[in-house]
Amino acid sequence: MKRSAADDALFMEALELAVQLPSDARCSVLLDAYSGETSLVRKVMDGAAKQEEMGDFLLDPLIPPDLADARFAPGERVSDRFLIIREVGEGGMGVVYEAVDSKLDQRCALKCAKPGFALRLPPEARSALRITHDNVCRVYGLYTAEGSRGAVDVLAMEYLDGETLSERLARTGPLDPREAMEVALQLCAGLSSAHRQGVLHRDLKSNNVMLVPAPAGGMRAVITDFGVATRQLDDADLATGGSDLVGASAYIAPELWRGE
Numbered sequence: 001m002k003r004s005a006a007d008d009a010l011f012m013e014a015l016e017l018a019v020q021l022p023s024d025a026r027c028s029v030l031l032d033a034y035s036g037e038t039s040l041v042r043k044v045m046d047g048a049a050k051q052e053e054m055g056d057f058l059l060d061p062l063i064p065p066d067l068a069d070a071r072f073a074p075g076e077r078v079s080d081r082f083l084i085i086r087e088v089g090e091g092g093m094g095v096v097y098e099a100v101d102s103k104l105d106q107r108c109a110l111k112c113a114k115p116g117f118a119l120r121l122p123p124e125a126r127s128a129l130r131i132t133h134d135n136v137c138r139v140y141g142l143y144t145a146e147g148s149r150g151a152v153d154v155l156a157m158e159y160l161d162g163e164t165l166s167e168r169l170a171r172t173g174p175l176d177p178r179e180a181m182e183v184a185l186q187l188c189a190g191l192s193s194a195h196r197q198g199v200l201h202r203d204l205k206s207n208n209v210m211l212v213p214a215p216a217g218g219m220r221a222v223i224t225d226f227g228v229a230t231r232q233l234d235d236a237d238l239a240t241g242g243s244d245l246v247g248a249s250a251y252i253a254p255e256l257w258r259g260e
Contacts, residue, residue: 135190162212
């Protein structure tokens with residue numbers, strides 16, 4: 001039989017009463033309070049027992065409050081070098097801030113792990129340090145910041161003032177053929193540079209591509225987020241299944257789906 005909202009409300013009311021009662025008196029009090037509702041009383045007794053079993057598990061946050069709020073704040077100085085301006089975005093595991101590098105007197109972007117995730121950036125995230133190309137987001141260096149969460153790895157990167165390819169497509173619809181070709185050629189050039197350094201991006205998609213004005217005019221397409229990048233696989237890796245299937249499912253290369 002389908003439960004109604006009234007049934008749910010009655011159950012929650014009875015459960016609230018039950019958890020406040022001593023366990024040895026719980027059944028008799030409930031039977032008195034809800035005479036004739038033996039099925040309800042049985043379910044409430046089960047619910048109260050399970051709640052007792054779990055204790056405060058559901059009440060305690062998985063991330064302590066002091067860590068959940070442990071983000072860099074505007075005006076905060078990081079690693080005695082970077083002045084935080086504002087938080088500009090976040091992904092599944094990382095947060096990106098706009099900052100000013102006081103030593104170089106230039107604007108930059110800082111990326112670090114979100115509260116609740118590893119404080120150290122994985123080795124793969126450092127792959128972009130090896131790539132220097134106009135169509136790959138420049139990474140200036142890896143620094144360590146001491147904060148309320150302890151030592152946190154911070155990646156200092158070029159600040160890209162524009163929009164993602166995903167945002168552009170949502171805003172204007174498909175690119176015209178000439179513009180689409182220009183973006184594709186620039187992305188191929190950036191990927192070729194990464195491959196020459198032995199780095200595979202593995203998560204190239206429209207929201208990992210920034211479109212920014214080029215200094216000489218026109219548009220510059222920039223590949224970002226090497227968070228799941230890996231070294232280039234050789235024949236021995238492929239023969240032993242060294243290719244992990246990672247990245248957004250709609251963008252994974254067909255040969256990787258086939259285990260090749």
